[in-house]
Amino acid sequence: MTESSVHPALWPAPHATGAVDATVTVPGSKSVTNRALVLAALSSEPGWLRRPLRSRDTLLMAQALRTLGVGIEEGVGPDGSGEAWRIIPAGLHGPATVDVGNAGTVMRFLPPVACLADGPVRFDGDARSYERPLHGVIDALRALGARIDDDLRGALPLTVHGAGALDGGPVAIDASSSSQFVSALLLSAPRFNQGVEVRHTGSTLPSMPHIRMTVDMLRAAGAQVDEPETGGEPNVWRVSPSALLGRDLTVEPDLSNAQPFLAAALVTGGRVTVPDWPTRTTQPGDALREIFTAMGGSCELTERGLTFTGSGRIHGIDVDLGEVGELTPGIAALAALADSPSTLSGVAHLRLHETDRLAALTKEINGLGGDVTETADGLMIKPRPLQGGVFHTYDDHRMATAAAVIGLAVPGVEVENVATTAKTLPDFPDLWTGMLDSDPDTVGVSPGALGIPVEKPGA
Template structure:
């Protein structure tokens, strides 16, 4: 088996100490399972930020508890936000958020881990507090782009001192000089989170916020639409320019709220794709009738690739394999791309995934990582600046590296379902957004074993 590069940099990093190889379960009969996936990380951390900025307490039902959300909860507590967890009989967690009478001004230290939502969403919260805050995170977090949101905060009067590379962690921000400006222009070509971060805090900034995307592409616009819809649902006065590249938020109070977080539809992807990979059937409970999550695209994607898809009156989305996995040409798959690319490697015809260049700045350079790892199982993969061309080949066993990236780990598990002898590096990295993944996967796999 091939066990080449391992962690953050797909090109050169050696395997790190403590590597654990997880034998990915393989099935010879179709799985037949109904799965409850944990709540959405994207929505959970948006709601948490907004609850900390609200004028009265909020209640968030079905809160995701994972490394990313624990980091967010810890960050909010540092600013004086009160957090109370209530474990429900159904196993879910309700979080009650009590805003601080006044947000702490520091000096504070915030640990971001590898969570993009923490490293991008919390600095604007610190700006609202006019706080002095030192931010740092995991070693690979120091490689992730931060400059656009920090440039925007500097335009609003914050000063930033970088301890290393400009525009990246670690840095210390002093927002004591925050002021109102007519308009902020931001480059969102490498991450939609730069725009979402400012929109989430916009109502609490001096004079509100007028934000405009700089010329060029906007990465993952679906996630910006999620943020806008969330703000509208909670009563924030936000308008979007006709061209979709400008946003205006009036200053004002946000009242406390009560919400229930949807399941994470992106994390549902590997389970739904398992129906095609095993020629079986998988259902996801509590699938919403409508959603702003990018994972809602799985319905269209899997149908195009040959699956039968049905959303029942019981709220279960069921995907059934038909014995056929067709290649696909698909644009803007965003965070779905690792799972989708793995499924494309199992298809009967080539695929082309475009508009995903921003994935090079995620937990790892996902395009380079997918090019490396899919080649190990027999696919011919060509990565360009913003695309993957995948031509399936004869399948073979391999050791697949996760690069400390939860979506690379789950993509490896999907490949192992169809290819006997696959091992995945450090499956525990899935704890970033889905700590239950190994057990949920094993439970799903056990339905095939019973059928066999």
């Protein structure tokens, strides 16, 4: 793990001196947006994607699909109801080069799509992307009949030699390091000649809500899916070959990206409302309602959205985050500010994310005076008085937002490369300061003249 030197500028994290009271409109879900783009690209007819997330990860996905021949037109919906993308499927082709950045969804979801292209497709990306595991997808595609050159690294860079089709059929993989291995195969499976039967052979399977999201979105697009959640064989998913339907889909707010804003209510004993929180969703971020309530707050879900209210105290928690690992950095930040110890478990796979998140959280929180210890599958956090200092992000968006949460309670926290939040949460610094300054009756997070006093070191 190396500290980022790409964007060394330090962002003074605002320090709150009163209770937050704001309404925060959170941009759309990255996970939904990128799955929807893949399914629309493989459909038999054009479709609409409304309120898509525009962030580095989703723009990389859209550009990659354009490179393969898919039409993606950005504008407003047919009824003028806001931003929408029109996706027009086309024959996939190479030669092409795909830049995955450091987006797990792009590097894992698109090699199966590239197998359906006519010609070679090269995948490359950021330096960190070379270190993230792809063996589950590469080995599975080879077993299903694909030709892939990766110099036997099981990682980027690689070239998929698309033949215009893929046989498909049964395949066994170990997806213990990423549930995206399963989702990657399922998303393209309706276009495989025999569909696919994916059998997970590992002892654990993280982030199951994301697989449920994949299955739900496949079914909504007309695919036939047999899976464990509906009485199928445990750890086995089957997708039959079929045409996919073009859809008119509105993207839900990204509930995981709502985490730092809800955490602000918990830290300051305030109140934050997130409009359009869905009553039913497969997003892992929905677990925040239960987890943050256990840590000392209360929530109410109404037609307006989710309103979360802090009690003025943060309680430690003993929680298995195996299904919702992406929430770990924000929860760790709160745990460092709590009134009792916390144990976060079930997240060994976070060592393989944008950075080694367990090592990074341990180093950076301890660097502010904390007491965090890595375990085999998580973290033990004992609250201690923290002081200001530089919080490195390692080009990881969730490290940056976790630092901002700590900064609310600890003066003098400086976040290195806060711009990395653009990966999934564009304009985070403005959203954050806007929340602290906002009129609580204003939907959105633009700065206003009303609100709590906020110290902004260096401003």
